[in-house]
Amino acid sequence: MLELVGLKKSFGSTKVLQDIQINIEEGCFYCLLGPSGCGKTTLLRCLAGLEKLDSGEMRHDGKELGPLPSHKRGLSLVFQNYALWPHLNLAENIVYGLRVQKQTEHQIEIKLKQLLQTYRLEGLEKRFPNELSGGQQQRVALARAMAIDPKIILMDEPLSNLDANLRKALRRELKEFHRQSGTTVIYVTHDQEEALALGDQIGLMLNGVLVASGKPESLYDRPPNLATAQFLGEMNCLSLGLEVEPRNSSSQQLGSLFTAIESGRSLCIRPEHLTLASAEKDFSVEKDFQQSVVLKGQIEAIEFLGSHSTYLVVSGAAKFQVRLNHKERNSQSHSQSIYSKIGDSVFLSLKLDQCHFYPEN
């Protein structure tokens, strides 16, 4: 297990890491997610031994990593730009670490053969990095990192420079690599989709603070705090004092809704958990209608996004994003006309069990 305890790091007066605490199980694919400048790469570099921590402890299987130089930590780093040496060919890049370890030529040859096979790079040994595709370069970087048998692989946004299609393909390859090798991976990314798709666990970092850590599904479905709710996926958040236009008769439900908002807490609900209808009566067919709050609103903008559309609906001073997939949009149970025009009046239904309430700060 890798334990990071109370990690702190500042550059001048800027606090880049603030009391980071993470435990990562053996064999876990851990994604460190966060926007640019949140400190995730610094954390990775501290782990790799390329930056010095101001304070805190990093332990792997009980062994303190801090005093050890980079190469004695049992870690391998895959860089954002792969950092393949342009003057060395593919084979020389891969076996670099083995040569530094002064392994025999025979050992190096065996290991190289095995790595070339594992990473489907046979026949490309003599090629130089500039003669390789993006995917091949990534595999070489992985092979180079794996050559020295690291216990943990650190990856610094290795897919960020690639186009969308290649990124998706390589994402699957990475997942497969992890499944086969079983190595612990710490993967830094700013791409939520990538983190959700790859991670067994996700750590969300904002402004140098680890705001949440957990399984992707649980972080998405039940964000532990407002920051996570707002960062991870789309979320409608109603803050204190907003006035909405309630329409349905359940005063109890309305009461609880407004109490939540007015007591200094935020109400958050995902766009896909909102329902839209042209008439209030359309909601009555829904089985848990009694657990919903219905608001009246007006369509302010419509975005067609291929597999789904996003509607921006204004209700009083509040604005809601509503996501409807095409099946839902074309559903016969709802009147088609309400989805076609900006300025149309609509009704919104919020299911209370899908609402999250957080303290505002």
Place this chain on the structure above:
Amino acid sequence: MSFLSRKLKSQRSLHVLQYALALGLLTYFLLLPAGHIMLRAFYNEGSFRFDSFTNLLQNPVLLLCIRNSLLVGISVTLLSTFLALPYALALGRFNLPGKKALMGSMMLPMLLPPFVGAIAFKQLFARFGTVNIFLQNLGVIDSPIDWLGSGFWGLVILESIHLFPILYFNIVGAISQMDGSAEEAALHFGGRNLRYFTKVALPQLRPALASGMALTFVWAFTDLGTPLLLEFRQVIPYQVFTMVTDIHSNDMGYALTVILCVFGLGGFWLSQFWSRGYRKSLVKGAKPPASFSLGKLGDGLLASGLWFGLFLSSLPLLCLILFSFSDHWFMTALPESYTWEFFKKVGEHRLSRGSLQVSLFLSGLACLLDLVAGWWLARLIAQCKGFARIFLEAIVMLPLALPGIILAFGYVSLFSGSWLDPARNPVPLLIAGYAVRRIPFMVRSVLAGYSQIPETYDEAARCLGDGFWGRLWRVHLPLLSSSLLGAGILIFAFSMLEVSDSLILAMEEFYYPVTKAIFFLTTRAGDGSHMAAALGIVGTLILAAALWLSGRLLGNRMGEMFKAG
């Protein structure tokens, strides 16, 4: 204290130690000699005095020298700019036929060091030289014209021919980095022709122009070799050269050197002042401006004009080649017969052969020294921050602004009577002088090389367990090889043809480098000039090969070498 923090602390101490060592060496071989001259100029016999300057200002000959030197510097700068601008604008902005060949040939005028060119120039423009006889044969003139006169214009033309390619490379480099969209925007808003040139183009070219002009001015203002060979004696460098012999009894040399230094540094300051604020406006990676065409005929005519200009600029070189092969060339436009004899003599004669050996040895060692020291200093500069970085970089780049003659004069003045006395053995100081003068080239080249190597290459090797020397050998050096070799070759060639240090420091024939041997041979009656020409051609060939090789290795980065700031 943890292992890592102990290690970091020891690394910091090592860094401070290295910084101190670098400053110490640069002070000993650069600042101290220059500072010693300043001190001697103002402080003598235990008190601060200005006698030498008041004496200087009362001496009409020396005042004339100052005036002449300034006139030479300014004239060469203006003429070089006048020559370089049309070439840079034409080759940078027009689609001309044979453009690549033209651009490649722009090095030609640089190949001939002006002091070697002076031999050919005298043959061309002497009273009974090629030009007069050619014009007389054509019936254009009846009696020979005294083209050379005092030697002033010969000096200006020779130096301008040699130096205008430096300005050209500066300007053409800036044109290629100009922001094409700025021009499109200017045209879009109605700014055309002169207004566009003065308001949009010129400000973008100004840093390159200023830097090239500063280099040209300082070079021309402090050149010793060419006035010496053209026998134009009323310039400061010539006077300083003659005063080396009584350096300890005559303070005038110090005062003149101070004036050289003040005007040299002043030239650089002026160039920096003129281009202030414009450096940042250059957009990196911007789309270059579109090329123009004057139509087939216009393009053809323009290209022909440029070729003709290049031919004229290369005349001294062609003449020198003819002169080195000429068996008999007197009172005729061209040689009457040709021979290899002088090249053979260059290989056999004690002085010329010895000077080649000495120069190869000295330049080779200076080059090696610069390879190691340049890499070390570049790394040190890259690792430093803030004032420490600015300070070290400024000192390392100082030789660009500090004329060679000042350094050489300072060496003689400071080290006479010491273990480094050049009168006893000038080899250590010659090597140091050559190396110090060219160290900015190496540092710039290495810094430019490092700027193109992502830090992650080093970090990747570190993560895989490679130590400092392993990373240096397996990662840094292979990736820097073209920068190191390119600059190294250039340094070697420039050191081979170094004038000031060689003329001043090598006092015995045994230690004469090539340039001093050429000067010495020209003073010898008989075949001396022919041998000097042949030796000059050998030097030119070495420089040509070096420039070609460096150009191949450094590519676009070569332009960086010839920038002042």
